[in-house]
Amino acid sequence: MASIRQILPIVLxxxxxxxxxxxxWISFNNTENAIQKLTRQLSDNLNLLVGQQIxxxxxxxxxxxxAATIALTNGTINPNDISQVQKDLFNKFRELNTQxxxxxxxxxxxxxxxxxxxxxxxxxRIREDSDNPNxxxxxxxxxxxxxKLVNTELNYDHRVRPWYIAAKxxxxxxWSSVFVxxxxxxxxxxxxxxxxNSSGVLQGVVGINVSLKQIRQFMLQTxxxxxxxxxxxxxxxxxxxxxxxxxxxxxxxxxxxxFEVSQSADMRLRDAGLAIQKQFNGFQxxxxxxxxxxxxxxxxxxxxxxxxxxxxxxxxxxxxxVPKSIFMQEIDANRRFTLIVIVIMLGANIVIGLAxxxxxxxxxxxxxxxxxxxxxxxxxxEELATVAERKDELGQMARVFQEMGSTILERQNGMKRQLxxxxxxxxxxxxxxxxxxxxxxxxxxSILNRSRAARNK
Numbered sequence: 157m158a159s160i161r162q163i164l165p166i167v168l169x170x171x172x173x174x175x176x177x178x179x180x181w182i183s184f185n186n187t188e189n190a191i192q193k194l195t196r197q198l199s200d201n202l203n204l205l206v207g208q209q210i211x212x213x214x215x216x217x218x219x220x221x222x223a224a225t226i227a228l229t230n231g232t233i234n235p236n237d238i239s240q241v242q243k244d245l246f247n248k249f250r251e252l253n254t255q256x257x258x259x260x261x262x263x264x265x266x267x268x269x270x271x272x273x274x275x276x277x278x279x280x281r282i283r284e285d286s287d288n289p290n291x292x293x294x295x296x297x298x299x300x301x302x303x304k305l306v307n308t309e310l311n312y313d314h315r316v317r318p319w320y321i322a323a324k325x326x327x328x329x330x331w332s333s334v335f336v337x338x339x340x341x342x343x344x345x346x347x348x349x350x351x352x353n354s355s356g357v358l359q360g361v362v363g364i365n366v367s368l369k370q371i372r373q374f375m376l377q378t379x380x381x382x383x384x385x386x387x388x389x390x391x392x393x394x395x396x397x398x399x400x401x402x403x404x405x406x407x408x409x410x411x412x413x414x415f416e417v418s419q420s421a422d423m424r425l426r427d428a429g430l431a432i433q434k435q436f437n438g439f440q441x442x443x444x445x446x447x448x449x450x451x452x453x454x455x456x457x458x459x460x461x462x463x464x465x466x467x468x469x470x471x472x473x474x475x476x477x478v479p480k481s482i483f484m485q486e487i488d489a490n491r492r493f494t495l496i497v498i499v500i501m502l503g504a505n506i507v508i509g510l511a512x513x514x515x516x517x518x519x520x521x522x523x524x525x526x527x528x529x530x531x532x533x534x535x536x537x538e539e540l541a542t543v544a545e546r547k548d549e550l551g552q553m554a555r556v557f558q559e560m561g562s563t564i565l566e567r568q569n570g571m572k573r574q575l576x577x578x579x580x581x582x583x584x585x586x587x588x589x590x591x592x593x594x595x596x597x598x599x600x601x602s603i604l605n606r607s608r609a610a611r612n613k
Contacts, residue, residue, distance in 0.1 A: 202378075203445070203462040206386055207474045209374045211465045214366060217347050218468075220252050221329070221364045224260065225349045228362060235262055235351050235359040238284055242268045246278070246300045256367055257281075257339065260351075261314035262360030270296070271339070279306065289313065309338070314361075319346035323361045326350070331470055334368070334396060336405065336412050343368040343396065343405060343414075371397040384478050385425060389417050391440040391471040393429065400425050417475075427452045428459040428477045442473050449480075456480045519546065519554065526554075 224245060227233045233244045241260050249258050249270045261267030265286030271279045278296035291312040295303035314320050319332035329349040337344040348363040368388075375386040376399055387398040393416040395404040402422035405414040415421075417429030417439075431450035436442055439461075446461045461475045544554040 202380075202384075203460045203474055203476050206375060206378050206476070207462045207464055209378065210371055210388065210474060211468060213370060213374065214347075214464075214468055214470070216252075216254065217256055217364045217366045218329075220248065220254055220256075220258060221347045221349055221362055223248055223252070224258060224364075225329075225351065225362045228260065228351050228359075235260070236264070238262075238266045238268055238282070242270070242280070242282065243300065245270050246280075246296065249278070250298075250300075254364070255370065257365040259314075259364070260360055260362050261320060262351075263315070263358055265313065265315065267291070267314045267360075277303075281309070283312065283314075319348045319363055320361050323348035323350045323363075324358060327352075331468075334390070334394070334414070336407065337365060337367070339365075340367065340369070341407075368397050372399065375399045381482075383482060384476065385422075385428075387417065387425060387475045387477070389429075389439055389473055389475060391438075391473075393417055393433075393439050395420065396472060398422075398425065424452050424457070424477060428457065428475065431459060432461065432475075439473055440471070519551075 227244055227248075228235045228241070234240050245258050245260060245268060249272075255272055257269050257271040259267060259269030259281070261283075265283065267281075267283045269281040271281070273279050273295070276298050278298075278300075280294045280296045280302060281291055282294070283291045289311045291309045293306045293309070295306060297303060318335060319330075322332055323330050327350060329347065332346040332348060334343050334345050336342070344365050344367055346363045346365050348361050350361050351359040353359055371388060375388075375397065379386055379399060385399050387400070388396040390396060394414045395417055398404060398420075400420065400422040402420050402425065403415070404420075405412055407413075418426055418433055420426045420429065427450055428448075431448050432439060432442070432446075435448050436446065442461050442463060444463050448459050448461075450457055450459065457477055457479050459475055459477045461473045464470055464472045464474065544551055546554070
């Protein structure tokens with residue numbers, strides 16, 4: 157039969173192990189849920205940050221376009237005087253410190269565009285003669301003085317450009333479809349606003365080209381590391397900008413082929429696009445904030461998307477692709493530390509539990525030993541002196557044992573003395589009986605001897 161000394165430490169160890177293990181399990185589960193929540197929140201926050209920067213950039217172009225439009229529609233500037241328009245556009249361009257091309261083209265065929273060359277000089281693209289199909293480009297000083305001829309663009313007519321046609325047809329401010337700029341060969345969109353006279357006749361279109369290359373720069377500057385991949389996509393899935401080095405369009409002669417996210421040469425970006433296509437059946441079905449998980453090369457990734465502000469009138473979404481391991485590295489380190497702490501705590505608790513068990517069992521062992529010695533008549537009350545000094549129940553029991561043992565020992569000693577006395581009295585009586593028998597025998601012998609002597613006479 158197992159003893160308390162064996163069972164109690166085992167029971168305490170099991171209870172401590174179960175308690176610490178269960179606490180650790182709850183901690184790990186809560187940590188995993190917290191990681192999931194933190195990962196999504198961080199992705200969403202970064203997505204919102206990138207979206208706000210892109211929105212701010214596009215809204216700035218809208219404000220500049222609106223400012224130029226107001227000057228041409230309120231009578232301050234004559235939209236048919238290209239020289240006057242040039243001065244006004246240059247002043248606004250310099251005052252508002254934009255990096256994009258600001259321009260105006262009228263129905264007669266003349267147009268003017270101002271763009272920044274560097275911090276102190278500008279470029280002027282102007283078609284002053286509607287009969288001349290070419291558009292020369294000149295240097296402009298910081299004061300707007302025309303300098304030397306830089307180049308000449310042949311057969312340029314803004315009236316056949318998509319942005320002009322779309323604004324003229326819409327009759328209101330629009331964003332053009334994304335196209336490849338003839339200026340820098342990069343993807344560009346135009347904010348274009350038609351100008352009408354008091355009779356409702358179209359005078360021309362004010363526009364500002366928004367270079368999407370700048371958006372890529374924003375993305376590159378914002379992302380925490382190169383393991384993060386940002387992208388901007390239209391509702392039809394066509395890429396507008398991305399931090400990936402993979403091309404987002406290709407040019408074959410005069411034809412431009414743009415790539416969808418799911419067609420990107422960047423395999424990670426492509427898989428993210430396919431995951432969104434699978435879950436939402438296209439980017440046009442995305443809501444304000446969406447998060448999708450997918451696997452790439454055996455690693456789990458998160459793609460978080462966020463639609464741009466509706467006030468921009470652009471159905472574009474910003475996406476962030478990030479591996480979950482980025483969030484898990486520090487968490488895993490914390491988990492390992494937590495596991496070590498749990499193991500140390502478990503070991504310490506077991507040692508403390510065993511010490512407590514020993515503290516409880518040692519006096520019990522002494523009491524058992526005392527009981528055995530009482531049985532063997534070898535009990536010494538001083539052996540329980542240490543236990544008897546305790547102020548708890550075990551100390552009280554030890555004092556009872558001392559008193560009981562002393563009483564039993566005293567009684568046993570008294571009984572032994574009585575037994576010894578009885579044995580002595582018994583031996584004495586036996587001796588007396590023997591002596592008496594011997595005396596009787598001698599008397600008979602004497603009588604017999606005297607009887608024989610009398611007969612012989």
